[in-house]
Amino acid sequence: MLSEAGTAVTAQQAGRARRPARRLLPWVEGGTLLVALVAPFALSERTDLVTLATNVMILSLLAISFDLCWGLSGIMSFGQALFFGVAGYVIALVGRDLEFSQLWATLPLAMLVGLLLAGLFAAFLLLGRKAPTTIFVALGTLTGSYAAERLVSGWQYVGAGNGLSAVKLLQLGGYEFVEGAAFYFLALIVLVLIYLGSRFIKRSQLGLVLAGMRQNEERLAFFGYRVQLFKALVFSLAGMVAGLGGALYSYHQGFIGPGNMGPGLSTTAVIYCLFGGSGTLIGPVLGTVAVEVLTYVLADIDAIKRIWPVILGLVLLAVVMFQPKGFLGLLVSDRERIGSYGRRRSGGS
Amino acid sequence: MSIEVKLAFDVLAFISVMVLIVLGLGVIASMMGIFNFAHGEFVLLGAYTVYLFESFGLSAWAGILAAPVVLALIGLVLERLVIRRFYAAPIIAMLGTYAIGLVIREIVRGLLGGHYKSISEPIAGVFTVFGVDVSAWRTVIVLTTVCIVAGTWLFLARTSVGLQVRGSLENPNLARACGISTTRLYAFTFAFGAALAGLAGALIVPLYQLSADIGTRFLVQAFLSVMLGGVGTFEGPVLGAAAVGGMAAGLPWIVIPVLADPLVFVIALIIVKLRPQGFITQGRL
Numbered sequence: 330m331l332s333e334a335g336t337a338v339t340a341q342q343a344g345r346a347r348r349p350a351r352r353l354l355p356w357v358e359g360g361t362l363l364v365a366l367v368a369p370f371a372l373s374e375r376t377d378l379v380t381l382a383t384n385v386m387i388l389s390l391l392a393i394s395f396d397l398c399w400g401l402s403g404i405m406s407f408g409q410a411l412f413f414g415v416a417g418y419v420i421a422l423v424g425r426d427l428e429f430s431q432l433w434a435t436l437p438l439a440m441l442v443g444l445l446l447a448g449l450f451a452a453f454l455l456l457g458r459k460a461p462t463t464i465f466v467a468l469g470t471l472t473g474s475y476a477a478e479r480l481v482s483g484w485q486y487v488g489a490g491n492g493l494s495a496v497k498l499l500q501l502g503g504y505e506f507v508e509g510a511a512f513y514f515l516a517l518i519v520l521v522l523i524y525l526g527s528r529f530i531k532r533s534q535l536g537l538v539l540a541g542m543r544q545n546e547e548r549l550a551f552f553g554y555r556v557q558l559f560k561a562l563v564f565s566l567a568g569m570v571a572g573l574g575g576a577l578y579s580y581h582q583g584f585i586g587p588g589n590m591g592p593g594l595s596t597t598a599v600i601y602c603l604f605g606g607s608g609t610l611i612g613p614v615l616g617t618v619a620v621e622v623l624t625y626v627l628a629d630i631d632a633i634k635r636i637w638p639v640i641l642g643l644v645l646l647a648v649v650m651f652q653p654k655g656f657l658g659l660l661v662s663d664r665e666r667i668g669s670y671g672r673r674r675s676g677g678s
Numbered sequence: 679m680s681i682e683v684k685l686a687f688d689v690l691a692f693i694s695v696m697v698l699i700v701l702g703l704g705v706i707a708s709m710m711g712i713f714n715f716a717h718g719e720f721v722l723l724g725a726y727t728v729y730l731f732e733s734f735g736l737s738a739w740a741g742i743l744a745a746p747v748v749l750a751l752i753g754l755v756l757e758r759l760v761i762r763r764f765y766a767a768p769i770i771a772m773l774g775t776y777a778i779g780l781v782i783r784e785i786v787r788g789l790l791g792g793h794y795k796s797i798s799e800p801i802a803g804v805f806t807v808f809g810v811d812v813s814a815w816r817t818v819i820v821l822t823t824v825c826i827v828a829g830t831w832l833f834l835a836r837t838s839v840g841l842q843v844r845g846s847l848e849n850p851n852l853a854r855a856c857g858i859s860t861t862r863l864y865a866f867t868f869a870f871g872a873a874l875a876g877l878a879g880a881l882i883v884p885l886y887q888l889s890a891d892i893g894t895r896f897l898v899q900a901f902l903s904v905m906l907g908g909v910g911t912f913e914g915p916v917l918g919a920a921a922v923g924g925m926a927a928g929l930p931w932i933v934i935p936v937l938a939d940p941l942v943f944v945i946a947l948i949i950v951k952l953r954p955q956g957f958i959t960q961g962r963l
Contacts, residue, residue: 454951459954463769467769483935596776636784638787642780642781649777650763
């Protein structure tokens with residue numbers, strides 16, 4: 330899948346003279362947004378489904394965060410949940426010990442926590458005299474996530490294995506966000522903002538550099554780009570997004586536990602992203618929707634519930650082997666999946 | 679005095695378990711450059727084989743002997759069907775083997791019904807050395823590990839197949855040009871690694887209760903051991919496993935246990951960062 334980036338970029342340059350092909354991705358994005366806007370009204374009878382939808386929004390942040398790492402910059406992170414979980418814990422502790430949960434301060438705090446922690450990891454794993462191997466980065470993030478889970482599950486101050494429950498509700502002034510439509514729209518607004526930001530990065534000149542890195546890192550290095558710095562930058566931003574997701578998760582569930590920062594959730598993020606189609610940003614969101622909704626529906630059917638993880642594993646294996654572009658790759662062309670970069674030249678198309 | 683001997687024996691026993699698990703992982707990683715995320719599940723399947731033999735009323739010894747054979751066959755089939763597609767792409771291989779591991783783990787979890795099963799030690803009891811009670815089964819594990827490591831080393835260093843393995847590790851293209859079928863060697867290596875994992879699982883299951891997660895707990899430590907020792911060598915992963923196993927068993931005696939566990943990972947990661955090529959330099963399996 331790495332080699333496709335380049336062909337698409339050149340195809341795009343060659344296609345400049347021609348009329349631009351019909352674009353499908355904006356329609357998918359718009360359609361998803363429309364469904365997301367209407368959903369709570371359609372579901373207003375079933376509060377459990379609104380809760381599920383909110384959860385999907387929040388986990389989508391984690392999926393986008395992973396897509397920034399893998400789909401955009403080719404960093405295999407098996408520890409994306411670490412930033413998610415740590416930010417969630419920080420938020421829960423701030424609520425418990427400082428009795429404070431104002432939206433305007435805690436959400437930026439969570440983003441800062443995710444950003445700094447991911448920056449620290451990036452500095453350790455990516456920067457240095459010698460460029461690290463991809464294996465080292467993948468195993469390093471996995472180890473970080475695993476070690477954090479083990480540390481937290483033995484640490485009494487943060488609730489050890491039971492995690493922190495009864496997290497203080499998220500407040501805006503005097504208003505408290507409980508589960509329901511209000512929280513749903515808050516999560517949706519956050520998701521849309523993060524999505525637009527990520528989309529901007531993907532389609533900017535920075536995104537072009539990242540696409541080049543995915544295809545041939547060495548060549549980009551010869552062009553004079555400090556490749557590892559770019560990776561570290563995107564990894565930190567991805568950590569920020571995951572941190573924001575973790576904070577919302579903590580507030581929404583009223584609970585955060587060691588499992589929310591371990592390799593289990595980290596690999597779930599990988600599954601979301603690969604199902605939907607990595608590198609497309611909307612793909613991981615749709616992947617999250619598909620996996621979570623199916624899990625929820627199938628949980629009611631006893632016969633399937635027990636083998637659901639097996640099915641999930643088999644589908645993941647099939648995706649990895651036969652459809653590495655994800656399900657979105659069936660619909661949209663490579664050229665559109667990889668995207669276009671920078672401003673369009675006025676005489677170009 | 680006796681406490682030191684006991685500590686030393688505990689550390690030694692855990693190192694043996696680690697070496698047994700890491701050896702198979704290291705061989706596969708060295709030959710094909712694949713970090714097999716399903717390795718923990720191969721260990722689990724080895725343990726499960728022993729459990730099956732016991733529940734059918736057969737001797738546990740038969741199960742221990744059968745486990746490597748069963749796993750070698752499973753390894754061969756998996757290599758044929760899936761793994762060989764991943765040789766060119768180590769990251770994709772991680773995802774693919776993770777998926778395989780997930781499938782195996784969840785199937786076994788379903789079969790076990792989520793319960794923990796304890797399996798009694800085929801040789802129970804203790805014997806006394808230097809006034810210290812030493813578990814007989816752990817001694818068996820230590821001795822088996824020594825035999826396996828020595829046997830693997832002799833196989834690689836002294837036999838003609840071992841020479842082919844070393845040759846295709848050093849230069850696959852040249853090996854192919856010399857008429858060595860690297861595809862067959864890779865299939866063989868993967869089966870061999872799986873068999874070692876199966877044996878490890880069969881041997882350690884009496885020490886830990888059988889549950890679907892028996893292999894996962896060792897996986898991250900095993901990966902770090904391979905990285906620490908250096909991919910592409912025989913001694914490297916063994917030494918790495920000794921270092922990680924020694925730290926994991928020894929650190930809880932020095933610092934509080936809550937910190938000891940993550941500390942092992944942090945120390946190992948820092949060493950790998952400082953010395954990315956591992957203890958032993960590449961190309962000398």
